[in-house]
Amino acid sequence: xxxxxxxxxxxxxxxxxxxxxxxxxxxxxxxxxxxxxxxxxxxxxxxxxxxxxxxxxxxxxxxxxxxxxxxxxxxxxxxxxxxxxxxxxxxxxxxxxxxxxxxxxxxxxxxxxxxxxxxxxxxxxxxxxxxxxxxxxxxxxxxxxxxxxxxxxxxxxxxxxxxxxxxxxxxxxxxxxxxxxxxxxxxxxxxxxxxxxxxxxxxxxxxxxxxxxxxxxxxxxxxxxxxxxxxxxxxxxxxxxxxxxxxxxxxxxxxxxxxxxxxxxxxxxxxxxxxxxxxxxxxxxxxxxxxxxxxxxxxxxxxxxxxxxxxxxxxxxxxxxxxxxxxxxxxxxxxxxxxxxxxxxxxxxxxxxx
Amino acid sequence: xxxxxxxxxxxxxxxxxxxxxxxxxxxxxxxxxxxxxxxxxxxxxxxxxxxxxxxxxxxxxxxxxxxxxxxxxxxxxxxxxxxxxxxxxxxxxxxxxxxxxxxxxxxxxxxxxxxxxxxxxxxxxxxxxxxxxxxxxxxxxxxxxxxxxxxxxxxxxxxxxxxxxxxxxxxxxxxxxxxxxxxxxxxxxxxxxxxxxxxxxxxxxxxxxxxxxxxxxxxxxxxxxxxxxxxxxxxxxxxxxxxxxxxxxxxxxxxxxxxxxxxxxxxxxxxxxxxxxxxxxxxxxxxxxxxxxxxxxxxxxxxxxxxxxxxxxxxxxxxxxxxxxxxxxxxxxxxxxxxxxxxxxxxxxxx
Numbered sequence: 001x002x003x004x005x006x007x008x009x010x011x012x013x014x015x016x017x018x019x020x021x022x023x024x025x026x027x028x029x030x031x032x033x034x035x036x037x038x039x040x041x042x043x044x045x046x047x048x049x050x051x052x053x054x055x056x057x058x059x060x061x062x063x064x065x066x067x068x069x070x071x072x073x074x075x076x077x078x079x080x081x082x083x084x085x086x087x088x089x090x091x092x093x094x095x096x097x098x099x100x101x102x103x104x105x106x107x108x109x110x111x112x113x114x115x116x117x118x119x120x121x122x123x124x125x126x127x128x129x130x131x132x133x134x135x136x137x138x139x140x141x142x143x144x145x146x147x148x149x150x151x152x153x154x155x156x157x158x159x160x161x162x163x164x165x166x167x168x169x170x171x172x173x174x175x176x177x178x179x180x181x182x183x184x185x186x187x188x189x190x191x192x193x194x195x196x197x198x199x200x201x202x203x204x205x206x207x208x209x210x211x212x213x214x215x216x217x218x219x220x221x222x223x224x225x226x227x228x229x230x231x232x233x234x235x236x237x238x239x240x241x242x243x244x245x246x247x248x249x250x251x252x253x254x255x256x257x258x259x260x261x262x263x264x265x266x267x268x269x270x271x272x273x274x275x276x277x278x279x280x281x282x283x284x285x286x287x288x289x290x291x292x293x294x295x296x297x298x299x300x301x302x303x304x305x306x307x308x309x310x311x312x313x314x315x316x317x318x319x320x321x322x323x324x325x326x327x328x329x330x331x332x333x334x335x336x337x338x339x340x341x342x343x344x345x346x347x348x349x350x351x352x353x354x
Numbered sequence: 355x356x357x358x359x360x361x362x363x364x365x366x367x368x369x370x371x372x373x374x375x376x377x378x379x380x381x382x383x384x385x386x387x388x389x390x391x392x393x394x395x396x397x398x399x400x401x402x403x404x405x406x407x408x409x410x411x412x413x414x415x416x417x418x419x420x421x422x423x424x425x426x427x428x429x430x431x432x433x434x435x436x437x438x439x440x441x442x443x444x445x446x447x448x449x450x451x452x453x454x455x456x457x458x459x460x461x462x463x464x465x466x467x468x469x470x471x472x473x474x475x476x477x478x479x480x481x482x483x484x485x486x487x488x489x490x491x492x493x494x495x496x497x498x499x500x501x502x503x504x505x506x507x508x509x510x511x512x513x514x515x516x517x518x519x520x521x522x523x524x525x526x527x528x529x530x531x532x533x534x535x536x537x538x539x540x541x542x543x544x545x546x547x548x549x550x551x552x553x554x555x556x557x558x559x560x561x562x563x564x565x566x567x568x569x570x571x572x573x574x575x576x577x578x579x580x581x582x583x584x585x586x587x588x589x590x591x592x593x594x595x596x597x598x599x600x601x602x603x604x605x606x607x608x609x610x611x612x613x614x615x616x617x618x619x620x621x622x623x624x625x626x627x628x629x630x631x632x633x634x635x636x637x638x639x640x641x642x643x644x645x646x647x648x649x650x651x652x653x654x655x656x657x658x659x660x661x662x663x664x665x666x667x668x669x670x671x672x673x674x675x676x677x678x679x680x681x682x683x684x685x686x687x688x689x690x691x692x693x694x695x696x697x698x699x700x701x702x703x704x705x
Contacts, residue, residue, distance in 0.1 A: 077605075080597045080601060097605055098605035
């Protein structure tokens with residue numbers, strides 16, 4: 001089902017946490033709301049659920065305006081960060097709860113609970129209570145309870161953040177597979193950009209309650225709309241150097257290199273990803289010059305932190321990279337891989353723009 | 355070799371071997387104090403028990419401690435209470451059972467719903483409206499009592515003026531009261547001892563013709579115990595995570611269903627502890643019962659006190675009555691103890 005947010009805003013007194021947020025989630029789409037804590041993503045999700053009132057704007061699910069509809073009448077299921085399992089009910093009773101409220105016949109409830117439990121590998125744990133389960137198992141119960149009634153929309157509020165790193169990776173894959181299998185429209189909130197990139201069909205990046213960019217993970221990564229998105233997505237994040245554009249050449253204190261833009265403009269930030277640049281010998285032309293600050297072997301690559309004008313610049317180098325700390329180097333960036341941003345507004349500079 | 359050993363020996367006397375275990379010396383002191391206190395608590399019960407089997411002559415000085423050795427136990431007091439008094443014992447007893455249990459159930463039902471509402475819904479009554487209400491109420495009462503106005507007329511006019519004032523005067527005062535104020539107002543009802551209101555309560559039930567009835571006692575006890583229930587249950591409801599209720603809401607449950615199906619079961623330890631406390635208060639209540647009941651609705655504490663009447667204190671009869679009076683409370687407490695166990699909320703969120 002389609003979920004449309006039409007200029008929704010949310011204010012708590014004088015504080016506005018969501019500004020005129022508009023986005024459309026297509027049927028069966030996995031939409032991730034990504035942003036730092038306090039950016040309004042959870043509030044936006046809770047507004048879709050109906051747990052938070054909407055200050056202005058409209059929410060439509062499958063074309064029906066649900067802005068003032070009670071949560072229970074929105075046909076929505078939600079997985080909470082805390083899982084919110086009912087501690088006095090067994091796993092089976094927890095999963096059956098939404099069906100029991102809908103007054104389904106007991107035989108039908110039992111059948112559906114078993115079916116869903118099998119889907120999330122909980123068949124053997126149905127008689128246990130939440131307190132007797134591990135974090136991953138609780139997570140599965142919460143998922144099962146959400147999918148058992150085939151909701152129109154699935155909402156997830158950082159469902160993986162309470163799991164340890166290994167389990168998180170595993171559950172991420174399971175979640176993605178299950179969403180694909182069920183084909184239910186999903187809105188997923190996270191501050192973890194890796195989760196966002198791996199799970200989403202499309203990512204909506206939020207900051208300070210405003211939508212920054214909404215696009216596929218590829219384009220969010222390769223073609224960020226502004227400096228916030230560029231800096232938030234990617235690990236390690238994008239490097240930035242301040243300077244000016246001189247007829248298409250980026251000029252900084254210890255930089256001079258060609259870019260993809262044919263512009264002249266003062267007050268510009270040059271951005272480039274650690275994997276897009278290369279370390280060359282000191283004194284080479286068309287590059288940033290600096291010194292090596294430290295280098296860390298990660299496994300399949302080496303992360304080299306350089307100092308350029310006292311600023312750290314991170315470069316992803318070959319596994320075989322081996323240069324002493326303090327060595328004079330140059331950093332070469334292909335013109336096509338440079339991103340330029342307005343120093344003041346943070347907006348991306350593109351070839352059409354003034 | 356011997357010196358260090360004696361040092362460790364002395365040390366182990368003052369220090370515990372493991373964290374979470376008392377040092378030997380502390381153990382002796384702590385358990386010693388607990389034993390002394392146990393004797394202090396249990397000895398009166400023992401004394402009541404043996405007194406109930408004593409003849410009047412055995413109660414006299416010097417005290418007799420051990421049945422069969424110091425004196426020959428007798429069942430005369432028990433026979434008097436159960437056979438001679440008979441219905442005069444059983445009627446107050448059943449009165450107490452009815453009044454205490456029904457008033458406790460009522461107080462728990464109404465009180466826990468009020469506490470839940472206070473813990474979840476933000477109330478913001480305007481201070482102006484509250485003041486206006488109190489003033490108009492006072493005026494109505496004055497008009498009826500002193501002015502001789504027909505009460506129906508007075509109430510209707512008062513209500514009309516109040517509604518008008520709500521729309522005009524009430525809006526002018528911007529100050530709000532919050533849930534905390536309401537909660538304090540409720541518990542403040544209990545700061546005033548109920549005795550202060552005993553005479554007005556007596557007159558009220560007299561006018562209604564309800565003196566010496568179960569209804570009067572049940573209504574009074576429910577009212578007196580309500581603030582305690584609200585105050586105690588509020589804390590238990592606040593401790594139930596909101597996520598659970600939001601989840602149930604999305605699962606399709608109504609507010610009332612969430613209260614019955616999710617919140618109450620999770621607050622069960624609190625509900626039972628509060629229920630026991632309120633039940634014991636109602637069961638032992640003496641002063642209001644003295645005002646409100648005479649014969650038909652007389653409760654058991656009154657019967658106990660009555661044994662100290664014209665013939666002087668009848669210790670042996672009193673002891674029998676005290677034993678049958680505390681027996682059900684003790685039994686109930688033991689039966690419900692396991693439900694007061696903690697840890698019910700474990701596994702709800704994170705963990």
